[in-house]
Amino acid sequence: MTEPALQVKSLWKIFGPNAEKLIGTPDLQLSRKELQTKSGHVIGVRDVSFDVAPGEVFVVMGLSGSGKSTLVRLITRLIEPTSGEVILDGQDITKLSDPALREIRRNKVSMVFQHFGLLPHRKVIDNIAFGLEVRGEGKDSRRNRAQEMVDLVGLSGYERNFPEQLSGGMQQRVGLARALAADPAVLMFDEPFSALDPLIRRDMQNEVIRLHHEVGKTMVFITHDLQEALKLGDRILIMRDGAVIQIGRPDEVVGAPADEYVRDFVSEVPKSHVLTLRWVMREATGTEAAGSPVLQASTIVRDAARAVLATHGPVRVAEGDRVVGIVDDEDILRVVVAEDAS
Amino acid sequence: MSTAIAPPRAGVKEEQPYVDPTKKRYTGRKLLGLVVVWVALWLVVKNRDTLELPFAQTTGLHTWLNDFRDSIEGSGQSNWFMKYVIGGISAALNGIITALQGLLSTAVFPRPVPEIGWLGVMALIGWVTYALAGIRSTILVLVCTFLFGVFGLWQFSIDLLIITFVAVFICVIIGLPLGILMARNQRVSAVVTPVLDLMQTMPSFAYLTPMALFFGIGPACAVAVTLVYAIPPLVRITEHGIKSVSANTIEASRSLGLTSRQLLRQVQLPMARRTIIVGVNQCTMAALSMATIAALVNGPGLGKPVVSALQTLNIGAAFVGGLAIVLMAIMLDRTTTAASERAERRGGHTDVASVGGPGVVKNIVWLERLPRWASEEGYESPPRKHLSNAGRRFAIGLLVVPVLIAVVLSRTYLSLAQFGSFENVPVLSFLSGPKLASVVNTVVRSFVDAVDTFTNGFKEVVTVWFLNPLQALIATSPWWLMALVLLAIAYFLGGWRPTLVTAVCEAVILGTGLWNDAMVTLTMTLVATLLVMIIAVVLGVGMGRSRRVDVIIRPFLDAFQTIPAFVYLVPALALFGPGRFTAIVAALVYAVSIATKLVADGIRGVSPTTVEAARSSGVTPWQMISKVQLPMAREALVLATNQGLLYVLSMVVIGGMVGGGSLGYIVVAGFSQRELFGKGLAAGLAITALGVMLDRIARHAAARYES
Structure with a gap:
């Protein structure tokens, strides 16, 4: 068994003024709604643990409000976890200082966002090079690297355009290239294709599969779309109300649903x-x-x-x-x- | 460092619209080149053709304007337009105001005191406030009005209230229907909007003189200038309020078969009520601000004691007057705000806090948005206990009795009619005008002595490093060189359109014969705006990034915006003494709040996904500000600069009163010296041209960043 690329150990996120004090109290056994009425705290992520193997595509699936987007943000501490550990590259992310955390974000993990998060005042090529720029790479080297990425994601010819001149699918290709440019160990996708048309979405899914074959990155992919999860995932984590319901390969999830919720969920899938x-x-x-x-x-x-x-x-x-x-x-x-x- | 990736071409199936790659403009480099050429030329030809005009000297235009004034004054009886239209309006306004003054504030022979004494007036004011805004506002208003009396400024204060209210009343009568019409008729809107634009771009000092020419100095002129200044915000907010009633609601109402009139009265007006009352609030504050300045055209009110105190450099007296003005601003602001909150309880709420003062950008009204936390919290605040409507009406009716008794009493006893002196009353004696003034004078003197090194150092740094070199460059360049430089700047920043406007404005300034003074004013404006933007960016970035900072700073900015422009001169004068630097400081304080709010809004408006994406790329806080937030808030920055420029310009010229020199001083002198009247009028024209020029350049520069 090789060392996992990413390990998450009993991660919690509770939103509210006294979240830290709640950890370890019996209140955490309450349901989301009960806790909210009792103390005004909301559980975002409840005791989530999983490992991701190197080169694996790990999909986190759940409906809106299930805590999946919060979970992916906890991993790079875009949201501060309340408790738990995230181990990446042998370091516990949750204990890092700000500068060390920045180093991780600059070099080890990249993220692709649902609404792209591009910089409208920069050209495509400069958007892609942004991560390299903030870590202080020289202009020539980052331009070269960005150009490679442009070719890789099929944006050749659009380098000098501004993001808003491109269609949604193309903008997400820019987001993808930006994430790849830093050559991270782990790529995170937060519902990257939810804002796209179905046909373009399918196109982009195939693109991710192709890129995964080519660059072999470890990927954590968030989606609310079961088809997408089954299509892309080596393994799938199903979340509900902030907690893990099932982790398994696509065929396991469909063949042996952990509970009624999952069974209902997968009932429409062509088995x-x-x-x-x-x-x-x-x-x-x-x-x-x-x-x-x-x-x-x-x-x-x-x-x-x-x-x-x-x-x-x-x-x-x-x-x-x-x-x-x-x-x-x-x-x-x-x-x-x-x-x-x- | 890059992994070995052999990139096969990805298959892009999506069809892309053809777009031209954007050409780079290199604006920064062009401007830098321009400055280099400019300085080089300046070294060769400086001090030539600067068109300096000594203060007492006039040009043909100025004398012609003097003659023009004489002919207008002479034609008061012969020309039918002057006699019946202007003369009629003027006489009516003067009549109304004199009547109100006789009733409330001024003794009219043979009575030794006004018709209603102070007790009666206070009772009436309190009663009206209670009916409009509720008990809290009433207490505030009563305390404030009482203090006016203690300050020894009773008559001035009531006069100012009269001018303000007459102006607001006329504003509402004209502005409300106009705003409604504009919201419902595209053509009217298209015609009126540019007029409002011009009214708001013109610094208030610019139209004092022409108004005085037609209405003669006095109350009528004061109301007229106040009207010009205060009506645009009301019209704009009314239009916005009606227009922003959701299209869905209107569609639904129409499908129920409402007529256009029913739609207006039963849907649009009720839903826009809160916004319209915000408009009245803005109109009232603007009217107060301008009515104070109208003291220069002999308008009655608190401006008078402040003007004379400023001119004699009596800081203490100016402070007392200024304090009274601030109190009046607070009391009017609170009262109209409370009235609008009451309207909100009856349905409808607004996202509008105020509109930009002088100058509006992008041809659409720029409305100051409340930050989300403010409007959310305002909306969710727990309901206080209120009297029912019937109960309130009953209370109002019941209160008529004591009010009437107070009125009668104030007509019976002299001590209740004439505000006595409080110099011998314990505690209150400290607040009586002369005493307070002398205390303030002492305190200010010791304070100024204490911070002397700091203030002088600041003054020194700004003067030596910014003001003097820039003034040397701008004001001692030959006029043709300077004109070309301005044209080039306009072209580089905004294209040929503002260049054209700049050319026209330059021609106007040249025509006024006050080129050199205009350039000195321009220098002061630029330096002050530079300082404004430095402060605004620092504060605005802090506010935009942190809600906590916003919560702390915003109330101060709100308070600053409520204070009438005039008052800023007092502390600036106290700290820095008379001179152009004082004008700059006053302008700085006046403009900084609006610019800061705009920058903060821009920073807050940066898409949260982009901020998150940048964070996940591992940016440092400084990189976040410099590479993401500020560039993305570019439009807001230009907008803030535009507003900053116009606010600064209007204040810099007012600073002419405290030794700011140049155009502002010429305007002031035009009122006091008959032979300089024409020159003052020309200076007003030059100020307008300067304002329009700066506004157009900034506006077109902003338009380039619009998405």
Whole structure:
């Protein structure tokens, strides 16, 4: 197991005048509403812990008000956490002095915002170079680096424009390039595509997938869109009322929802697009399907369907070399048809 | 440091509108180049063609204006326009005011005292306040009016109230319908707005003389100048209030079949009521400010004792008069504000705090917005207990009895009619006019002695480092060089339009024959504005970044804005003695609050996402200010400079009264010396030209930053 790129340990954020004093008192067991009526404090984030592996895309999902945007801001202390630890690059962020924190923000973590947060008085290229400028890089080196980023996100030809001359999608590309320019270890996305049209949103999601393949950064991605979460996430954290409800791979979230809330949430998802063969296979009894083709357990049902339907009789499912189960037409169709019925 | 990234071209499917990459203007470099060329030329040709005109000397235009005045004075009986229109208005105003004075403040022969004595007047004022604004305001007003009497300024104070109220009354009668009409009719708005612009751009000193020419010096002229100054804010806020009734509400009302008249009376006016009362508040404060200055055209009121005290450098007496003016400002402000809060309880609320004073930017009214915390808190404040409407009406009715008794008493007993002297009453004796004045004189003298090193040092630094070099450069450049420099600045900052205006204004200034004086005034204006902007940026950035700083500083700025312009001369004179520097300091204090508020609003208006994004890039606080907040608040900065310039200019010329010299002094002299009348009128014209020029340049520069 490699060292996690980012570790969050029982992080709390309580808004209100005496938030620190509440930590450790039984009041914290109260629901959000109860606590608010009792003491006027609002729980933003409640005891959240998770690890993010290097190179992983970790999605935090929840409806508005669930505390996901607060959570991502706690990680870089754009909002001060009330208690808990955030460990990044071996340091506990929550204990850093202001200058040390600035160093982290300048070099280790970058963020992409829903409303872009671009500087309207600077050209695209200078917006992208902004992070490099504040950490004191020379004009030539930061221009070169910014130009690389411009090409990377497909903005070539727009370097000399001002942000407001560009469309929303293009502006977010600038935001993306600005975040990448500092070459951070971790990239944070706060609902970056929520303000965009659906088609452009899909485009940008693919762009993120492409960039992830190319630069292999660790990413923490906040969204309220389940489709987006399933599409991008290696793992998904589902939040409600500031607390973690479930953390798991997309197929785990859809296949084994932790509670009614999550079940309700994922009920509309086309299961065949998310579930893997592991979720639909039966146990292999003896040598039932000997000699049939072998598919990996991590194959998504939709991708396996053609192969399974083309074969008469069951198909073997393996994890690595070991056969762990079998699937037949019936198992595949149950997933596909069941979702039509629901 | 960069990771190895082989960038394949990303596929951009979005179609982009074609846009020209913006060309860089290099305004800063052009201006720098200009200054270098200017200084180089100045070294060669300085002191030539500076068009200096000795104080007592007049030009042909000035003599012609003198003759013109004589002919107007002579034509009072022959020309029908002068006789019936202007003469009629003038006589009516004078009549009303004299009648009111006879009733409330001035003894008219053969009575030894006014019709109603001080007790009756106080009772009446208190009763009106109670009916309009409630018990708290009434107590405040009664205390203030009583103090006026103790100060020994009873008659002046009541006179000032009379002038102010007559002016506000006329403002409301004209301004309210006009504002409503402008809100409902685009064409009227398009015609009237530029007129209001000009009225607000003109420094108040500029139209004193022409008004005096037509109305003759005295109460009528005082009301007329006050009217010009006080009506624009009322009209603008009324228009804004009606226009800002939500389009949805109007659509919904129309769909119910309301006629246009019903819409106005039942929807727009009730919803705009609070805003309109804010307009009346602004109008009242402006009227008070101008009615004080109208003392220069022999307008009755508190301005008179202050003017004569300033001219004899009697700080103590000026202080007492100034204090009375400030008290009156506070009492009028509180009362109209309380009245508007009462209107808010009946529905409708406003986001408008005030409008820019002299000068408005961008052809639309610039309305000072309340910061969010102020309007939110104002809105959420727990309701106090109030009398029901019926109960209040009953109380008002009941109070008529004691008021009438007070009036009768004040007509019966001399001591209740004429404010006695309090020099022998314990405690109050310290507040009686002459005593207070001498105390203040002593205190000020010792205070000034104590801070002498500091004030003199400040004066020295500003004079030696800014004022003298700049004045040397501007006022000893040949007029043609200076004219070209101004044209070039106008062109670089705003394009050809302000350049054209600048050319016209320069021609006007040249025509007045007061080029050199105008340039001296310009220098003082620029130096004061520079200082204003330094302070405004420091304070404004602090306020924009921290709510706590805002909460602490804003009330002071509000208070500063309430004080009539005139009063600022008193402390400045006390600290720095007579001279141009005093005018600069008074202008600085006068202009700094509006500029600071604008900067603070601009900083606060910077998108929070951008601020957050910058923070997450790891900027230091200083980088945040210099690279994000100030550049993004650029428009607000230019706007603040524009307002600062106009406020400063109007105050710098008023500073002519305390030895500020140049144009302002010529205007003042025009009132007192008959042979300088024409020159004073020309100086007013030059001031206007200067104001319009500065306003246009700043306005177009601001327009360039608009998104």
